[in-house]
Amino acid sequence: MPTVKKSPTSKKKTVTKQPPVVKKVAQKKTTAAKKIAPKPSDKDLLANFFLDELKDIYWAEKHLIKALIKMEKNATASALKEAFANHRGVTEGHITRLEDVFGLLKQKPIAKKCEAMAGITKEGDDIIEETPKGTETRDVGLIFAAQKVEHYEIATYGSLAELARTLGLQNVSEILEETLAEEKQADEELSKLAVRSINEEASHEEEKPGFFERIANMIG
Numbered sequence: 321m322p323t324v325k326k327s328p329t330s331k332k333k334t335v336t337k338q339p340p341v342v343k344k345v346a347q348k349k350t351t352a353a354k355k356i357a358p359k360p361s362d363k364d365l366l367a368n369f370f371l372d373e374l375k376d377i378y379w380a381e382k383h384l385i386k387a388l389i390k391m392e393k394n395a396t397a398s399a400l401k402e403a404f405a406n407h408r409g410v411t412e413g414h415i416t417r418l419e420d421v422f423g424l425l426k427q428k429p430i431a432k433k434c435e436a437m438a439g440i441t442k443e444g445d446d447i448i449e450e451t452p453k454g455t456e457t458r459d460v461g462l463i464f465a466a467q468k469v470e471h472y473e474i475a476t477y478g479s480l481a482e483l484a485r486t487l488g489l490q491n492v493s494e495i496l497e498e499t500l501a502e503e504k505q506a507d508e509e510l511s512k513l514a515v516r517s518i519n520e521e522a523s524h525e526e527e528k529p530g531f532f533e534r535i536a537n538m539i540g
């Protein structure tokens with residue numbers, strides 16, 4: 321009989337002593353974790369975002385080299401072929417400038433897939449597939465695609481140059497501004513080509529109604 325009474329008492333003691341020990345260990349771990357991983361400042365977050373965007377446009381420019389080769393090959397008007405060839409050379413310069421920027425920031429030049437540029441150049445591929453070879457209509461389509469590319473680059477370099485200034489990177493901002501000016505120039509040249517030559521030729525395609533004539537007839 322006495323043996324049966326003693327056994328529950330000893331079990332009770334063990335159960336009540338354990339929880340406080342576990343609690344103390346857990347508290348210590350939380351304090352240590354806070355010290356190891358401090359919250360990043362807004363400036364750190366902004367700098368990381370800037371670097372990420374640089375990687376994005378670096379991929380875009382490299383991808384564009386391949387796209388410009390394809391566009392030049394598929395263009396009909398010699399002036400347009402020449403414009404694509406020239407801009408390929410200019411784009412190679414943009415890649416070198418971005419590598420200079422990575423160097424100034426003491427970072428390796430890393431390319432991160434730019435979904436926007438992948439999509440715009442895919443649209444260029446679709447235009448080539450959907451328009452007959454050797455027509456001015458295809459040239460008009462290629463100018464559309466190329467101007468979308470330039471507008472994307474203008475938006476990106478404009479924002480990057482501004483962000484570099486905000487981060488106190490004046491020298492980086494000036495490099496990006498140089499590229500921005502060249503993107504704007506390329507866009508203007510494409511507009512001139514579209515207005516002065518390609519569009520006119522497309523609307524006078526032999527005796528058959530051209531693309532723009534058909535559109536005009538549909539409208540009214």
Ligand SMILES: [Fe+2]
Nearest residue numbers: 381411414473
């Ligand atoms: Fe560019």
Ligand SMILES: [Fe+2]
Nearest residue numbers: 470473503506
């Ligand atoms: Fe460009």
